[in-house]
Amino acid sequence: MNPxxxxxxxAVFFWLIALLCVGGALATISRRNAVSAVMCLVGxxxxxxxxxxxxxxxxxxxxxxxxxxGAVMVLFVFVVMILNKEEEEPWALRGVIGKGxxxxxxxxxxxxxxxxxxxxxxxxxEPPPSFGTTRDIAHELFAGYLFPFEAVSLVLxxxxxxxxxxxxxxxxxxxx
Amino acid sequence: xxxxxxxxxxxxxxxxxVVLFAIGVxxxxxxxxxxxxxxxxxxxxxxxxxxxxxxARRHGDVRGHALxxxxxxIAAAEAAVGLAIxxxxxxxxxxxxxxxxxxxxx
Numbered sequence: 001m002n003p004x005x006x007x008x009x010x011a012v013f014f015w016l017i018a019l020l021c022v023g024g025a026l027a028t029i030s031r032r033n034a035v036s037a038v039m040c041l042v043g044x045x046x047x048x049x050x051x052x053x054x055x056x057x058x059x060x061x062x063x064x065x066x067x068x069x070g071a072v073m074v075l076f077v078f079v080v081m082i083l084n085k086e087e088e089e090p091w092a093l094r095g096v097i098g099k100g101x102x103x104x105x106x107x108x109x110x111x112x113x114x115x116x117x118x119x120x121x122x123x124x125x126e127p128p129p130s131f132g133t134t135r136d137i138a139h140e141l142f143a144g145y146l147f148p149f150e151a152v153s154l155v156l157x158x159x160x161x162x163x164x165x166x167x168x169x170x171x172x173x174x175x176x
Numbered sequence: 177x178x179x180x181x182x183x184x185x186x187x188x189x190x191x192x193x194v195v196l197f198a199i200g201v202x203x204x205x206x207x208x209x210x211x212x213x214x215x216x217x218x219x220x221x222x223x224x225x226x227x228x229x230x231x232a233r234r235h236g237d238v239r240g241h242a243l244x245x246x247x248x249x250i251a252a253a254e255a256a257v258g259l260a261i262x263x264x265x266x267x268x269x270x271x272x273x274x275x276x277x278x279x280x281x282x
Contacts, residue, residue, distance in 0.1 A: 011184050018192050025196055025219055029203030034211050041215050044196075048222050051189065055233040060225075060244050067248055072218070072255045079259045080211060083266045099205055106205075110198045117190035120234065127236050141242045152249045159253035163260035169267065 014054065021047040034080045038073060045069040056132040189230040197223035210265065210272040214258045221251045 024044030031037040045068050052061035130136050141149055196219060203216030225244045232240025266272045269279075 014184055014188065018188070021192065022195055022199070025199040028215055028219065029199060029207060029212060031212075034209065037212055037215060041218065044219065045222065048196075048226060051192070051226060052229055055189065055229045057229045057232070057241055057244065060229060060241055060248075063245060063248055064225075067252055068218075068222075072252050075255060075259055076211070076215065079263060082263060083211075083272060102205055103202070106198055106201055110194050113194050114191045117194065118187045120187050120190060122185045122187070123234050123236065127233065131236060131238060132241060136238045137241045137245065140238050141245070144239070145242050145246075148246055152246050156249060156253050159256050163256045166257070167260035167263045 010054075014051075017047050017050050017054075020044075021051070035077070038076045038080060041076075042069050042073050045073070056127055058132050059134050059137050060132075186230050186234050190227060193223045193226040193230065196220075196226065208273045208275050210262045210274050211259075213274060214255065214262065217258070218251060218255065221247060221254075 021044055024040045024047060027040035028037050028044060031040060045064060049061040049064040049069070052058075052064060200216040200218075200220035200223060203219065204213050207213055207216065225247050228240050228244050228247070232238065232244070262272055265277065269277065
């Protein structure tokens, strides 16, 4: 990373990106129109990729933009195009008591979790220059994690076949 | 000294991940559109990934990056299957409102 122009420039940048992230996430869950929700989610994913770069995870940031903000979101956009119907009542208010309790518990446990994680000490100094490079990750992935890697490829294959089977319209044509 | 984490502290990233995860949980709990629920799940996976990468940075351990990559692959598979299910449900029921999908209840 380049030398900082000022002492707190990076902190300002972080807060900007964090604001973008949280704002995009809030917009994602509050939009009535599904297309704008997808677009807000894409913005959030890009902001998260910037955060990954800040954590020296360059390769994962690129994968995030390519796979998530690219491929997965295109999938979402296509499905939204297929079934584009705006909701009449987007927020589920049935069972509001249980959900209120769940929301309160969520706020409480999030606060506790932040309080816990706030005490995690920061690392001293910069990581080695090889940290987070493609070579480093490939070495780790193909030496120590070869079996999970291959298992993931199998999972992806099964997911694609399963998605085809579930979404294929042939069964319905037989029924009608 | 030009390092972001050095200036800012790793706990900011972790707290941001908690906030993102909480927003995802709120989306899953309170929205009715199945698509938005799926997007909230993606949001939660991103928060988990952010935590993993923050701790990988904290310990200088690149194994966290390998884990994050596997998580992204699994999330892509999950999105494909989830969206296929949503399309199938929409085809059968003509809507994707999770509160009205109660045919398995009775």
